[in-house]
Amino acid sequence: RKRKNSNPRGLPLPPGPTPLPLVGNLFQMPQELPWVVYAEWAQKYGDITYFEVLGQPIAVLNNVKAITQVLEKKAVNTSDRLWMPIFDLLKLDWSFPFMAYNPFWKLHRKDFHQHLGPIQVQIYRPIIEDQTLRYARAMIANPQDFWEQARSWIGLTVMRVAYGIDDAAYNENLIVKAQAVNQGFSEASIAGRYLVNYIPWLKYVPSWFPGAGWRRHLDAIGKMSEEVSVVPFRDAKERVGRGDLDEHTSVVRRLIEDLPSESDPSYLERATVARNVAAIGYIAGADTSLSGAYALVLALAMNPEALKKAQAEMDAVIGSDRLPRAEDITRLPYVQAVVKENSRWHSIGPLSLPHLSMSEDEYEGYHLPKGTMFLPNTWAVMHDPKRFDDPLAFKPERYLKDGIINKDVLDPDNFANFGYGRRMCPGRFLAVEITRYFAMCMIMLFDITPRKDEHGNEIPLKLEVGSETICIPAPFEVDIRPRSAKHAALVNH
Numbered sequence: 001r002k003r004k005n006s007n008p009r010g011l012p013l014p015p016g017p018t019p020l021p022l023v024g025n026l027f028q029m030p031q032e033l034p035w036v037v038y039a040e041w042a043q044k045y046g047d048i049t050y051f052e053v054l055g056q057p058i059a060v061l062n063n064v065k066a067i068t069q070v071l072e073k074k075a076v077n078t079s080d081r082l083w084m085p086i087f088d089l090l091k092l093d094w095s096f097p098f099m100a101y102n103p104f105w106k107l108h109r110k111d112f113h114q115h116l117g118p119i120q121v122q123i124y125r126p127i128i129e130d131q132t133l134r135y136a137r138a139m140i141a142n143p144q145d146f147w148e149q150a151r152s153w154i155g156l157t158v159m160r161v162a163y164g165i166d167d168a169a170y171n172e173n174l175i176v177k178a179q180a181v182n183q184g185f186s187e188a189s190i191a192g193r194y195l196v197n198y199i200p201w202l203k204y205v206p207s208w209f210p211g212a213g214w215r216r217h218l219d220a221i222g223k224m225s226e227e228v229s230v231v232p233f234r235d236a237k238e239r240v241g242r243g244d245l246d247e248h249t250s251v252v253r254r255l256i257e258d259l260p261s262e263s264d265p266s267y268l269e270r271a272t273v274a275r276n277v278a279a280i281g282y283i284a285g286a287d288t289s290l291s292g293a294y295a296l297v298l299a300l301a302m303n304p305e306a307l308k309k310a311q312a313e314m315d316a317v318i319g320s321d322r323l324p325r326a327e328d329i330t331r332l333p334y335v336q337a338v339v340k341e342n343s344r345w346h347s348i349g350p351l352s353l354p355h356l357s358m359s360e361d362e363y364e365g366y367h368l369p370k371g372t373m374f375l376p377n378t379w380a381v382m383h384d385p386k387r388f389d390d391p392l393a394f395k396p397e398r399y400l401k402d403g404i405i406n407k408d409v410l411d412p413d414n415f416a417n418f419g420y421g422r423r424m425c426p427g428r429f430l431a432v433e434i435t436r437y438f439a440m441c442m443i444m445l446f447d448i449t450p451r452k453d454e455h456g457n458e459i460p461l462k463l464e465v466g467s468e469t470i471c472i473p474a475p476f477e478v479d480i481r482p483r484s485a486k487h488a489a490l491v492n493h
């Protein structure tokens with residue numbers, strides 16, 4: 001293998017194949033906001049920071065160059081995923097974000113793209129608009145419920161897009177289970193939380209075994225995981241069989257209509273893929289979109305000037321006699337800039353989702369062992385002071401030049417927010433539709449301000465997040481009021 005002898009980091013390296021300098025082990029890993037710590041380490045280690053945790057090689061990709069070289073140019077090798085033993089118990093085999101990079105995974109991407117590609121997602125605009133306006137109505141009636149109502153808004157939106165059912169009770173039942181599965185996955189990924197990830201044979205411990213309470217807990221989640229994938233698909237097939245038409249089309253309906261006849265040898269595989277594709281919307285799309293929506297409300301409350309400018313643009317382009325429509329966004333550059341800046345300011349997945357390599361590789365002469373887990377530091381890229389002046393500040397103007405979107409500024413929708421290479425989020429077109437419409441409605445219809453205490457002083461607001469894979473801003477309090485009686489009437493019409 002060709003290796004360079006140069007050592008750009010100036011660190012002492014052993015002779016022969018050049019391993020990356022080892023930074024630490026499990027006990028030296030940062031627990032709090034690791035992406036911020038990795039960004040500091042990057043000053044010392046350069047493009048890649050390498051460490052091993054219990055024998056698992058991990059490489060943090062610190063900048064645009066390393067991410068592009070490793071996850072995009074070498075995507076044939078670096079598009080696999082790590083399957084943790086606990087996923088067997090959580091019955092996540094249907095969930096394609098965790099699937100190995102193989103032909104079965106490819107079938108999922110193909111179906112996904114066919115039904116949720118950039119043109120196809122426009123079919124779902126009526127559902128997105130309807131659910132967002134229901135949310136706006138709930139905000140007018142009970143503005144203090146904005147936090148909880150937002151959770152229902154996104155849950156019901158993705159469930160209706162996926163399954164076409166406008167039955168809140170039916171959808172809520174599935175949403176609660178899907179949330180439990182998401183929670184189970186989040187806990188399962190915490191290093192050291194479950195021994196079974198390190199001693200895989202523990203998964204054979206029967207649930208009745210003394211001390212196996214953890215196993216019963218995981219089995220219960222595993223049962224819900226099966227249910228959220230199997231039940232709505234089975235129900236949808238029955239509805240289609242009966243000729244029962246949904247009010248709007250749905251992803252599942254179109255997937256079922258595309259299936260070959262049951263006697264076709266490919267039927268079973270195609271139906272399994274269709275089932276998995278329909279079911280993933282909630283698991284992959286709800287918390288991610290919700291995180292972005294919360295951050296937007298917070299950013300607007302913290303930046304009254306930005307909100308005012310965005311409202312002025314909407315008043316000029318749309319007026320106040322009608323509600324916004326999805327296609328209006330193309331004529332609203334400032335609102336677009338607000339949405340982009342929100343995705344940059346708040347990284348929903350600061351370390352994205354890890355990719356895994358399938359064979360050994362190299363980066364600028366450094367050895368990357370087979371099975372290396374790659375963590376792209378999306379947060380660091382989007383908060384790099386060399387690229388973004390005052391990176392912690394919320395400044396939509398950075399995305400504008402001469403009144404239009406400046407294409408020279410790194411766009412979080414193309415590089416960052418939705419991941420990289422062959423694993424890049426296939427739900428991004430739907431996510432962008434949902435996020436933009438939400439932003440247009442919130443900006444046009446509401447004033448959003450910090451809450452005041454009993455002395456009339458504004459309670460300071462701050463963006464705070466934990467260390468989860470999907471970062472949801474910590475709860476905050478704001479006042480959300482319709483901008484005028486006319487705006488309120490538009491929503492309640």
Ligand code: HEM
Nearest residue numbers: 097281284285288289348353418419420423424425427431
């Ligand atoms: C703002 C909302 C969203 C964000 C920020 C987001 C972000 C991401 C990221 C970072 C990845 C990992 C990419 C990688 O490994 O390089 C991903 C994967 C994925 N996302 Fe999204 N996502 C969002 C919404 C959605 C929605 C609405 C859906 C479904 C309708 C969805 C479906 C998926 C799927 C299926 C994968 C796995 C792809 C694969 O492994 O091949 N996402 N998403």
